[in-house]
Amino acid sequence: ELLAVQKRGDKTFATVFVPEGKLDILTRKIADYLDPGKNTIKGKPRNKVLVESISEIQKAALEALWTDDREELPTDDQPIWWEVWLRAGDERQAIIDFFREHATRLQLTASHEEIRFPDRTVLAVNGSKTQMSRSVKLLNCIAELRKAKETADFFTTMDAGEQSEWIDETLERLVSASADSPVVCILDTGVNNEHPLLLSSLTAEDMHTYDPNWNVADHDGHGTEMAGIALYGDLTEFLTQTGQV
Numbered sequence: 628e629l630l631a632v633q634k635r636g637d638k639t640f641a642t643v644f645v646p647e648g649k650l651d652i653l654t655r656k657i658a659d660y661l662d663p664g665k666n667t668i669k670g671k672p673r674n675k676v677l678v679e680s681i682s683e684i685q686k687a688a689l690e691a692l693w694t695d696d697r698e699e700l701p702t703d704d705q706p707i708w709w710e711v712w713l714r715a716g717d718e719r720q721a722i723i724d725f726f727r728e729h730a731t732r733l734q735l736t737a738s739h740e741e742i743r744f745p746d747r748t749v750l751a752v753n754g755s756k757t758q759m760s761r762s763v764k765l766l767n768c769i770a771e772l773r774k775a776k777e778t779a780d781f782f783t784t785m786d787a788g789e790q791s792e793w794i795d796e797t798l799e800r801l802v803s804a805s806a807d808s809p810v811v812c813i814l815d816t817g818v819n820n821e822h823p824l825l826l827s828s829l830t831a832e833d834m835h836t837y838d839p840n841w842n843v844a845d846h847d848g849h850g851t852e853m854a855g856i857a858l859y860g861d862l863t864e865f866l867t868q869t870g871q872v
Contacts, residue, residue: 694773800869
């Protein structure tokens, strides 16, 4: 099972999960590649593409599962909140239960909440790199590791006055896009271009409707939110920074 893929320079590193007792499948493919008697009809070694793309095989360490910015990887004893992506496997709940039990033994703190995708379960875990690396069985449950990010929940639960203060502070640091920046066309429910965070990036002259009799104002709230995503991406990152954005 392919877990994580990372590009470093001109090399690609792939981390795969090989179930216990199935390692012989990989070694058999390599043996077939080395055996001239197993060559293809065209005389090429069997499994040539697979084998010749592998320069080294080694047991995966925690670093092999880290798919975030390498500079964000903590030092050995620095506790952080990890974003842990668990394999779903054939028995998702069994993997989750095993991970939680093992994490507790290693004195890691796992969140009670989790998000489930078809092939992954995501949860937040607090602890150090040393703790996370201590058990191979724990690493066997993990597909990817990232640094947990600040969520928008901190801002969405504020009242309008508090949100306005954060917006005003961000506006003081905001550098508007230049006139020759790429343009995004949004087909939606209209846009409230008087929103403080959109005011400098969307003029009334650039707002149109299919029917001239329609109003370009946002009648549902959705178009304004999509305009914000197109302009800022994850707004949480900009709100929590201290420098120019």
